[in-house]
Amino acid sequence: MAANFWTSTHGTNWLLSRQALADCRKIDRQYVTEQDLIKVNIWFAQIITDLGRNLQVRQVIIATAITYFKRFYTKNSFRNTEPNLVAATCMYLACKIEESPQHIKSIIGDMKSIMQERGEPFAYDNQKVAEMEFYLLEELDFNMIVYHPYRSLMTLAQDLGTKNEDVQWAWYVINDSYRTDMCLLYPPHVVAAAALYLQIALRGGAQYDGDYSLTSSSTANNGNAGVTTRKRGAAASNSNPNSSNNETPKVKDIRSWFAQLNVDLEQITDIVQEIISLYNLWGEEDKQNEKIREILTRLLK
Amino acid sequence: MLAEFRTKRENGRIRVEDKYQVIGFISSGTYGRVYKARAKKTIKSADGEEKELIYAIKKFKPDKEGDTHTYTGISQSACREISLCRELRHQNIISLQEVLLEDNSIHMVFEYAEHDFLQIIHHHSQHERKPIPEFTIKSFLWQLLNGVAYLHANWVLHRDLKPANILVTADGVVKIGDLGLARIYERPLQPLFNGDKVVVTIWYRAPELLLGSRHYTKAIDIWAVGCIFAELLTLRPIFKGEEAKMDNKKNVPFQKNQLNKIFDVLGKPTKDQWPTIDQQPEYPNLSSFRPSSNRLRDFYTNSCSCKSDAGYGLLSAMLEYDPVKRITAEDALCHPYFEEEPKPSMDSFEGQLYQYPLRAVKSEDNDMKVPPTANSAVQGQAGTTHGGTRGKHGHSGKDEGRPSKRRSYVIADN
Numbered sequence: 001m002a003a004n005f006w007t008s009t010h011g012t013n014w015l016l017s018r019q020a021l022a023d024c025r026k027i028d029r030q031y032v033t034e035q036d037l038i039k040v041n042i043w044f045a046q047i048i049t050d051l052g053r054n055l056q057v058r059q060v061i062i063a064t065a066i067t068y069f070k071r072f073y074t075k076n077s078f079r080n081t082e083p084n085l086v087a088a089t090c091m092y093l094a095c096k097i098e099e100s101p102q103h104i105k106s107i108i109g110d111m112k113s114i115m116q117e118r119g120e121p122f123a124y125d126n127q128k129v130a131e132m133e134f135y136l137l138e139e140l141d142f143n144m145i146v147y148h149p150y151r152s153l154m155t156l157a158q159d160l161g162t163k164n165e166d167v168q169w170a171w172y173v174i175n176d177s178y179r180t181d182m183c184l185l186y187p188p189h190v191v192a193a194a195a196l197y198l199q200i201a202l203r204g205g206a207q208y209d210g211d212y213s214l215t216s217s218s219t220a221n222n223g224n225a226g227v228t229t230r231k232r233g234a235a236a237s238n239s240n241p242n243s244s245n246n247e248t249p250k251v252k253d254i255r256s257w258f259a260q261l262n263v264d265l266e267q268i269t270d271i272v273q274e275i276i277s278l279y280n281l282w283g284e285e286d287k288q289n290e291k292i293r294e295i296l297t298r299l300l301k
Numbered sequence: 302m303l304a305e306f307r308t309k310r311e312n313g314r315i316r317v318e319d320k321y322q323v324i325g326f327i328s329s330g331t332y333g334r335v336y337k338a339r340a341k342k343t344i345k346s347a348d349g350e351e352k353e354l355i356y357a358i359k360k361f362k363p364d365k366e367g368d369t370h371t372y373t374g375i376s377q378s379a380c381r382e383i384s385l386c387r388e389l390r391h392q393n394i395i396s397l398q399e400v401l402l403e404d405n406s407i408h409m410v411f412e413y414a415e416h417d418f419l420q421i422i423h424h425h426s427q428h429e430r431k432p433i434p435e436f437t438i439k440s441f442l443w444q445l446l447n448g449v450a451y452l453h454a455n456w457v458l459h460r461d462l463k464p465a466n467i468l469v470t471a472d473g474v475v476k477i478g479d480l481g482l483a484r485i486y487e488r489p490l491q492p493l494f495n496g497d498k499v500v501v502t503i504w505y506r507a508p509e510l511l512l513g514s515r516h517y518t519k520a521i522d523i524w525a526v527g528c529i530f531a532e533l534l535t536l537r538p539i540f541k542g543e544e545a546k547m548d549n550k551k552n553v554p555f556q557k558n559q560l561n562k563i564f565d566v567l568g569k570p571t572k573d574q575w576p577t578i579d580q581q582p583e584y585p586n587l588s589s590f591r592p593s594s595n596r597l598r599d600f601y602t603n604s605c606s607c608k609s610d611a612g613y614g615l616l617s618a619m620l621e622y623d624p625v626k627r628i629t630a631e632d633a634l635c636h637p638y639f640e641e642e643p644k645p646s647m648d649s650f651e652g653q654l655y656q657y658p659l660r661a662v663k664s665e666d667n668d669m670k671v672p673p674t675a676n677s678a679v680q681g682q683a684g685t686t687h688g689g690t691r692g693k694h695g696h697s698g699k700d701e702g703r704p705s706k707r708r709s710y711v712i713a714d715n
Contacts, residue, residue, distance in 0.1 A: 144387070
């Protein structure tokens with residue numbers, strides 16, 4: 001398990017096809033569009049991320065909590081549930097599973113302040129979160145150990161000789177991928193490879209030999225704007241795509257490196273495109289966002 | 302909205318009593334209680350006979366916090382055990398059939414194991430009054446190491462290996478149980494020490510833990526296996542110390558008595574044997590111990606039923622002071638001891654003419670419903686006449702003053 005993704009419950013039970021995922025969302029789609037649903041997912045991923053930041057937990061815990069949330073909504077429609085309660089409960093459980101338990105009262109307290117910033121109450125107590133935890137466990141089929149791309153990223157980056165700041169950048173891309181459905185669709189090491197690819201494609205592959213486009217380069221150009229215009233802290237804003245690395249020796253032939261990874265290049269392209277369209281769609285988000293409020297009203301009735 | 306969801310969930314829920322009939326109660330601990338149960342559905346075996354399937358159901362008490370009695374969700378320990386059991390699959394690890402939720406309680410349904418090491422050790426020391434056959438000991442040890450090697454290959458530390466937690470099926474297959482303290486240790490988010498201040502029952506606790514090591518490794522499980530091996534050979538705990546209790550401020554006390562018991566047999570460790578010993582937090586406390594010499598060889602020759610040199614070699618390799626030099630489970634499996642006759646087998650009871658007493662099952666119970674037609678009188682006969690219930694899945698804390706390790710989980714301040 002911990003040593004082998006493919007025999008884990010994550011690898012055997014929780015990788016869905018796009019079709020299967022679409023089927024899971026049929027009920028929600030009666031009320032909102034596909035695009036709206038993407039925005040809803042970004043919205044709740046942000047809530048969980050903010051909750052994690054308030055609690056000062058590590059990124060992996062945030063990623064686990066978001067994965068639980070997404071798994072939960074492959075078994076339920078938003079309509080008959082209370083996603084804010086589900087979100088808080090996912091964080092509560094993720095902290096326990098990642099061996100950094102948080103007091104249930106801290107979870108509730110921080111969730112209250114986060115929702116307050118968004119102009120919403122969070123009117124649940126211990127009892128409600130604890131009750132929800134039971135339901136969550138059942139919906140997860142008690143599969144609680146989740147794999148993330150971070151570890152693969154470190155391994156791949158080391159093999160490739162990627163510089164630290166570039167690894168950091170790819171790390172942020174992985175964080176962002178949790179706003180999409182990637183964690184339900186692809187094995188974590190493929191997401192890691194895609195993040196690394198995106199880093200190379202967008203921020204200069206000068207340090208590497210060879211042509212680094214896997215398919216067409218149009219997506220990459222297209223996305224460049226998306227990434228750099230977003231205010232994403234140190235990673236994206238500090239660095240000019242081409243400035244990085246005159247001094248670095250050419251490391252590896254990048255195309256053959258990806259080829260020997262033994263991952264499906266089509267999947268990588270798919271993930272890259274998904275992340276780029278995330279950047280195009282996201283960005284405008286705002287805590288008082290009227291649009292999302294209107295979507296949520298329709299979705300949750 | 303929640304009401305609608307709740308109704309949908311509750312209606313879809315399978316109740317424990319729909320699927321299982323409780324035969325009786327096996328043991329209890331701080332976590333809750335363990336029951337023996339049969340599945341209501343029988344299966345047909347190859348020769349067309351109806352076969353009953355027996356399980357052990359571990360029912361957790363709801364986690365109540367302090368005296369406020371507000372329910373705060375599932376315990377860290379249940380969380381670990383369920384999440385790990387869901388992922389692990391190995392012949393020598395107890396297998397989790399399913400988990401059912403009912404009345405705010407978690408029910409873990411495990412495969413049933415008729416015996417455990419502690420029960421077998423007691424049977425030999427109290428009733429047979431002769432040692433466990435070498436073939437059985439070797440098979441037990443090999444299978445135990447086989448399970449531990451699997452855990453370690455998957456980056457899981459057990460952290461509470463002791464005879465009561467090592468189960469054996471009626472077919473002589475060893476099953477490591479009680480993963481309530483187990484955890485994944487690959488790149489932990491926090492040092493292991495920050496989570497649980499105290500791990501492993503005192504008699505089986507490795508010297509680096511006793512010396513306050515903050516970062517420990519899978520070697521702590523191997524030390525425990527070494528202690529268990531010695532106990533199988535002599536029918537007595539090898540290092541039977543007394544635990545110094547934690548004070549009110551939750552400071553972890555120095556375990557002088559336990560270290561003394563270890564030094565009595567293995568000698569006081571030197572910097573030669575264990576080069577980093579002076580980096581252990583409790584190292585300054587060692588100055589009060591007088592130097593002593595290693596008499597494990599004498600102990601083995603005089604007290605152990607087995608006379609094999611290779612057996613001694615393996616025992617001393619597992620009871621190596623320096624955790625870095627201590628043998629790994631993987632290497633232990635290939636140790637010459639297992640190449641010698643009698644060779645170990647996956648049926649530890651192969652060729653054995655007698656049967657160990659069955660696990661005691663009690664019928665009196667006020668928690669889960671036990672049918673009034675209690676067949677437990679028949680079920681538990683062998684066990685009950687020999688007295689005493691024993692901890693299935695561990696924690697027979699009350700049993701003859703055996704210590705147990707209940708977690709004192711400290712929520713990290715961050």
